[in-house]
Amino acid sequence: xxxxxxxxxxxxxxxxxxxxxxxxxxxxxxxxxxxxxxxxxxxxxxxxxxxxxxxxxxxxxxxxxxxxxxxxxxxxxxxxxxxxxxxxxxxxxxxxxxxxxxxxxxxxxxxxx
Amino acid sequence: xxxxxxxxxxxxxxxxxxxxxxxxxxxxxxxxxxxxxxxxxxxxxxxxxxxxxxxxxxxxxxxxxxxxxxxxxxxxxxxxxxxxxxxxxxxxxxxxxxxxxxxxxxxxxxxxxxx
Numbered sequence: 751x752x753x754x755x756x757x758x759x760x761x762x763x764x765x766x767x768x769x770x771x772x773x774x775x776x777x778x779x780x781x782x783x784x785x786x787x788x789x790x791x792x793x794x795x796x797x798x799x800x801x802x803x804x805x806x807x808x809x810x811x812x813x814x815x816x817x818x819x820x821x822x823x824x825x826x827x828x829x830x831x832x833x834x835x836x837x838x839x840x841x842x843x844x845x846x847x848x849x850x851x852x853x854x855x856x857x858x859x860x861x862x863x
Numbered sequence: 864x865x866x867x868x869x870x871x872x873x874x875x876x877x878x879x880x881x882x883x884x885x886x887x888x889x890x891x892x893x894x895x896x897x898x899x900x901x902x903x904x905x906x907x908x909x910x911x912x913x914x915x916x917x918x919x920x921x922x923x924x925x926x927x928x929x930x931x932x933x934x935x936x937x938x939x940x941x942x943x944x945x946x947x948x949x950x951x952x953x954x955x956x957x958x959x960x961x962x963x964x965x966x967x968x969x970x971x972x973x974x975x976x977x978x
Binding site: 784786791792793794795796799839849850851852853854855856 | 865867869895897905906907908909912954956958960966967968969970971972974
C-alpha cells in the first residue's frame with residue numbers, strides 16, 4: 751500500500767520557469783511533510799518541510815503548499831535552474847511514530863537551459 | 864551543519880560474507896538513526912529504526928538476524944549485512960534525526976554489490 755504517491759515520474763521545465771512537483775498521500779495521520787532532492791548514487795538532501803498546522807512554507811526559491819482536505823502537497827521552484835535537475839522525493843511522517851518517514855516514488859526533474 | 868557520513872561508500876563482496884556499514888552524525892547528536900535501502904528507479908524503503916542504547920525496530924519483512932543494527936553512541940550506528948547474497952545488492956542509506964527536530968539528514972549512501 752503506497753501511502754505517499756508521486757504520480758509523475760518525470761518533469762521537464764525550461765530554465766527560469768516554475769517547476770511544480772506534486773505529491774499525494776492517503777494516511778490522514780501524517781502531520782509532517784518533507785521534500786528531498788537526490789542525485790544518483792548520493793543520499794537525499796533536505797530541501798524544505800511543512801507541518802500539518804500550516805498550508806504554506808517558503809524558503810528562497812522553494813515553496814511547499816499543503817492542502818490537507820485534498821491530502822495533497824506540492825513543491826514550487828521559482829525560477830528553475832539547470833542545477834535543480836535531480837530526483838525529488840516527498841516524504842511524510844506521523845509525529846508519534848518516532849520520525850519514521852514514508853517516501854514517495856520520486857519525480858525526476860529536468861531543467862533545460 | 865547536520866552532516867552525516869557513511870563508510871564505505873562502495874563495497875563488493877563474495878556471497879556468504881558479512882559486510883558492515885557505518886553511519887556517523889559528524890556535527891550533531893542523534894538518538895535515532897534510520898536505515899533505508901533503494902533499488903534502482905525505486906523509492907527509499909525504510910528497513911529499521913536504530914535507537915541509541917536499545918534494540919533496533921525493524922520494518923515488516925526485514926530480517927533482523929540478517930541485517931544487524933548496532934547504535935552504540937549518539938553519533939554512530941552500524942548496519943551489518945550477514946551472509947550476503949546477490950539479492951542483497953542495493954544502495955543502503957542511513958539518516959540521523961536531530962535531537963530537537965523532526966528533520967532527518969541523510970548520509971551519502973553505500974553501494975553494495977554481492978557477487
